[in-house]
Structure formats: structure tokens, C-alpha cells
Amino acid sequence: MAKTVGVIGGMGPMATLDFYRKIIKNTKADSDQGHIHVLIDSNPKIPDRTAFILGKGESPLDEIVASAVRLQAAGCDLLAMPCNTAHYFYDDIVEHIGIPLINMVEEVAGHVSACYGKAAKIGLLATIGTYEAGVYEKYFKKYDIDIIVPDDTGKREVFSAIYGVKNGAGDVPVDGVCDVVNSLVQNGVDGIVLGCTELPLLVEKFPSGIRYIDATEILALKVIQMSC
Amino acid sequence: MAKTVGVIGGMGPMATLDFYRKIIKNTKADSDQGHIHVLIDSNPKIPDRTAFILGKGESPLDEIVASAVRLQAAGCDLLAMPCNTAHYFYDDIVEHIGIPLINMVEEVAGHVSACYGKAAKIGLLATIGTYEAGVYEKYFKKYDIDIIVPDDTGKREVFSAIYGVKNGAGDVPVDGVCDVVNSLVQNGVDGIVLGCTELPLLVEKFPSGIRYIDATEILALKVIQMSC
Numbered sequence A, B: 001m002a003k004t005v006g007v008i009g010g011m012g013p014m015a016t017l018d019f020y021r022k023i024i025k026n027t028k029a030d031s032d033q034g035h036i037h038v039l040i041d042s043n044p045k046i047p048d049r050t051a052f053i054l055g056k057g058e059s060p061l062d063e064i065v066a067s068a069v070r071l072q073a074a075g076c077d078l079l080a081m082p083c084n085t086a087h088y089f090y091d092d093i094v095e096h097i098g099i100p101l102i103n104m105v106e107e108v109a110g111h112v113s114a115c116y117g118k119a120a121k122i123g124l125l126a127t128i129g130t131y132e133a134g135v136y137e138k139y140f141k142k143y144d145i146d147i148i149v150p151d152d153t154g155k156r157e158v159f160s161a162i163y164g165v166k167n168g169a170g171d172v173p174v175d176g177v178c179d180v181v182n183s184l185v186q187n188g189v190d191g192i193v194l195g196c197t198e199l200p201l202l203v204e205k206f207p208s209g210i211r212y213i214d215a216t217e218i219l220a221l222k223v224i225q226m227s228c
Helices: A013-026 A050-054 A061-073 A084-094 A104-116 A129-134 A136-144 A152-166 A176-188 A215-227 B012-026 B051-052 B061-073 B087-092 B102-118 B126-133 B135-142 B151-165 B175-186 B215-227
Strands: A005-010 A037-042 A079-080 A120-125 A146-148 A191-194 A212-214 B004-009 B035-041 B078-080 B121-125 B145-150 B191-194 B212-214
Touching: A005 A013, A005 A061, A005 A215, A013 A152, A013 B012, A013 B035, A037 A061, A037 A104, A037 A136, A050 A084, A050 A129, A061 A079, A061 A084, A079 A215, A084 A104, A084 A129, A084 A136, A084 B004, A104 A136, A104 A212, A104 A215, A120 A176, A136 A146, A136 B145, A152 A176, A176 A191, A176 B126, A191 A215, A191 B012, A212 A215, A215 B135, B004 B012, B012 B035, B012 B215, B035 B061, B035 B151, B051 B087, B051 B126, B061 B087, B061 B145, B078 B145, B078 B215, B087 B102, B087 B126, B087 B135, B102 B135, B102 B191, B102 B212, B102 B215, B126 B135, B135 B145, B145 B151, B151 B175, B151 B191, B175 B191, B175 B215, B191 B215
Parallel strands: A005 A037, A005 A079, A120 A146, A120 A191, A191 A212, B004 B035, B004 B078, B121 B145, B121 B191, B191 B212
Antiparallel strands: A037 B035
């Protein structure tokens, strides 16, 4: 039977919008009725994830759990969370719910391993929180995938672009991120993970001819697969 | 206190996505936390509205009410329904809920009256269901707004474009709708209501230099105003 998918959203709203769009676009449906039942909780009460990881803000865990519990109570059969940094709290979240929460970062690790083989060398664009907490390293080490991260200046450039989207800044400058991408390519990476859900909103302006691995898209495809 | 807004969605999913985008884009926020708490129920179980109005399908009322009740139970303070044709059921829906449901069509009528004055002459692009049920006439007559609708061939052209979006047809042809728009303009309309939430997804391809009144955008602005 078709399942109802809950989305722990709002981290940020534009990223949730992009995720919902990717679910719709990738669903084979020829009518309104052919789509997936999706319940999206775009919850702005969730505090900033990176701020907490850096010891500069309150924990987002309670509000993430509140969203998860709300979605479960509303009848969702499984959950997805289109925010990479929030996956730092994954193990704590699942303790509070009785339905599966798809692990986006684990899905990306599986995808990378399947597509690029073991011992792949993958660049990671992410928030400072995701870098500092080693969110990707935790799941990628199972597959012996080598993660290449930018230097501190590069990390700040990526972070600045991400928060440009969150800040509603309009035309976000990405020159710094483009430099980071070129530097990762020079480093010999096989592909680059867009490891923050704001990044797909900017990727059209990144250098072309490089294999970008879109975590949001991978999560959307998994949602569609699991919803049937 | 900030309110949680529930969205009775999925009619269709792309239209719900456009509505959510318009809420986000029009919200003055410089962080994830500055946005509105929105809970979206994208419910594909809601049967086709027009089919029912034409006596060719089951009533969507029960499933629309199920979404409304689910959103109320999940903590929403007010509701919005980005589907014009579904407003045929407005009076029946509100009987089942204890929170306000913004009436999009009434909001459009108020907007048109405020912007174009009494006795305005407005073209209407909508589904066959909305035309047949007189959804717009019901609310526009209060303001003495004269609604001009296309002829039967024109109505079918508009309907075909709308269902092109719903069918996920990709590049939906709009030549027929453009003819309808030009014909309405020749008829002397002051503006044209995009009275179906799929139409804003196509409006960029409609003739320019005409004042389009986007019901989805008006609803998004009302949501933002009422959520504070």
C-alpha cells in the first residue's frame, strides 16, 4: 500500500522546496492522484545546526524531534530530513520515533560506493557544522571512501554561499565556491558531493564538466522507492 | 504569536510547490528561523474536482476534509487551500473544522475590487469545473465585478493546458490559451485572473503587456499577513 512520507523541513525552507520539487519531478505520475502522499513540516523553530555544533547556539534536537513526532502522529509511515548537518543528530532522533527515518548521508555513501567503487576519492561541499562534526566521514568510512574537504578559507567560502541562500540574499556570489570546486578537481576527486541542501540551488553557477552528487536528489529518489 | 499555517495541498503537487515557493519568496526573513511555520499536506487521495462537478467522478470533499482535520490536529492555527476549483466545497469544508480556512477566491475578489474598482471587467482563466460551478461568480457578484469567460472552445484550451501540467507533460503547449487571452483583451477586460493554481506555472509563456491577477500569489500574501 502507498505510504505517507513525512518531511522534517525548514532547514532551510528553500532547500525543503527543492526537495519537494525533486520528489514531484521524479515521480512517474500522469495525474494529481498518481503522486506520493507527502506531509511537509517546514518548521522555523529549529535552531541553527552549525551554530550548535560550534558551541554557539542552542540544540536543534528538541524541535527536530517535535517535527518528527508531529509527522508520525499525523499518519506518516516514514520520514526524510533534507538537511545534511541535521544528520549529526540522526541517532538521537530515531530514538524518539517508531517509524523509519531515511538516513540521507548513508544513502549518499551507498550511492557513491555503487557508482564510483570502493576507495573512491570524493570532494565534499558542506556547512562548517557538517565538516566539524564529521557527519560524512562517519558514514563514508564504512565504504573506504576518501573524503577531500576544502581548506579553512574554502570552507568559509562554501558556508558563505550556503548562508547567502538562507539569508534570502537573492543573487548569491559563488566565485569562492567555484575556486573551491576547481581546487578539489585539481586534487583528483572523482566527484563532488553537494552535502548541504542549499547547494543544489546554486549548482548551475558552479564549474561544469564535473560530476556533482546531489544528496537532495538521492534522498528524493529513495523516498519514491520506499513510498510504494 | 506566530501561527502555524496548514496547506491543503496536492491539487496538484506542482501548484502546491508554487504556492509554498510564493510564501517563502514573499516572507521577509534573513535566516531559516525567520520564516513561517508551514505544514503542507500534499494529498493525492483527493479525487479530481472538475470530474465530480461534471458528474463524472467521486466527491473530493471527504479527502479534503481529512486533510483539513489532519492539519488542525497537527497544530495548525489556520488553513489555506491552493486550488481554485476546490473552493466550490468551501462552505462544506469549514463546517468540519474549528480553525479559519482562508477563502482564496474571496481574497481575489477583494483584491480585484481594491485594485480595479467596482464594476471592473475581469477575464477568468480556470478549469471547466470552476467555470461550470460558478466558483468565481459567487464571490465576485458582491463587488459587481463583471467576469468575462472564454467560449466553450476557449475553455477547453485552458483546461487542456492546466491538465498538461497535472499530467507532467513537460513542455505544455499554450497557443490555444494565448488565443483565449488575446480574445479576452479584445473584449476589453481590465485584467485576467489566473483562476487555477496550475496557470502561474505557464504564465511566462502567455502574451505580455496584460495584467494577470495571480490567485496563488494573493493567497500566499494573505497567509503571510495572517501568520504574524
